[in-house]
Amino acid sequence: MINLIDTKLFKLMHDSTASKKELQKEFQYFFDDLTSCYSSRNELCKAWKECQRAFVMLNLLESTIKASTPCKRWKEHRFHFITPLRQFLKFEMKVIKYLFENDEYIVSKQIxxxxxxxxxxxxxxxxxxxxxxxxxxxxxxxxxxxxxxxxxxxxxxxxxxxxxxxxxxxxxxxxxxxxxxxxxxxxxxxxxxxxxxx
Structure with a gap:
């Protein structure tokens, strides 16, 4: 599982000068990298916590954007990436939960x-x-x-x-x-x- 908070996408999301083109490019990279193969229950637990951290960061960012642009929020292109990011994270967490509950993951020898x-x-x-x-x-x-x-x-x-x-x-x-x-x-x-x- 990648370190979501340290990805370039999350860093750009916190940069008010980031362009829409930059965000779209990194968003695609993020989507490609989001899903991983987990080799142990420990990795599943770490991935779950990482997704939770990302959710908190998105909520804080959303609040910051709302407070700084109360009337022109729709013009802030970063704001439009928050919802799809949440959806991706929710889906990944469902996958992690399923794998954990069913004890399904790649044993280290398999890699x-x-x-x-x-x-x-x-x-x-x-x-x-x-x-x-x-x-x-x-x-x-x-x-x-x-x-x-x-x-x-x-x-x-x-x-x-x-x-x-x-x-x-x-x-x-x-x-x-x-x-x-x-x-x-x-x-x-x-x-x-x-x-x-x-």
């Missing part, structure tokens, strides 16, 4: 892929941090620890406390601390040069 990571665990973490920092996964709207845990599970690697391992990566005394990413770039460029020579 494991058919591929095995044969490199060093620190290399995998370096790659995962780069992907997260580049916002290529869920637009960056996912807790880094959770992402790395699932990323590792896909390759059959159990990763806990990835932040500690990332700290060790940052402490490298080499000229470049991104040794694995640098190696990947060099090898790929070498491959392309080799293909060009054929």
């Amino acid at each position: 494991q892929g058919k591929y095995q990571w044969t490199g060093k665990k620190t290399d995998l973490i370096e790659l995962a941090y780069a992907l997260h920092e580049n916002q290529t996964i869920n637009h960056g709207n996912i807790p880094i620890e959770k992402f790395i845990e699932d990323f590792g599970a896909f390759f059959g690697v159990n990763i806990t406390n990835s932040s500690r391992m990332f700290f060790n990566i940052k402490q490298r005394k080499t000229e470049s601390r991104t040794t694995f990413l640098d190696t990947l770039a060099k090898m790929l460029n070498k491959r392309m040069i080799k293909d060009d020579e054929k």
Whole structure:
């Protein structure tokens, strides 16, 4: 479950200068990311609480907009996104409730892929941090620890406390601390040069 309050959409909703076009774009991203696969009852509980937090934020925002634009509320385009957001959240909460009551969720073993990571665990973490920092996964709207845990599970690697391992990566005394990413770039460029020579 993404951290709803920290999504770009919610941040734009609290920005009176945000354009309608920006809101529509992020609204679509939000809709695409809202529904997740839950791998445990604990995740379902966290998702439920996250939806509740989002509801509270929407109610507060609605009150703020009403107070600041009592006569021209219909001109405030942020106001028109509140109702559909509530509807999406209500639907998601119904899904979460059903899954919780019927004990239906994806067991962690099911998210494991058919591929095995044969490199060093620190290399995998370096790659995962780069992907997260580049916002290529869920637009960056996912807790880094959770992402790395699932990323590792896909390759059959159990990763806990990835932040500690990332700290060790940052402490490298080499000229470049991104040794694995640098190696990947060099090898790929070498491959392309080799293909060009054929």
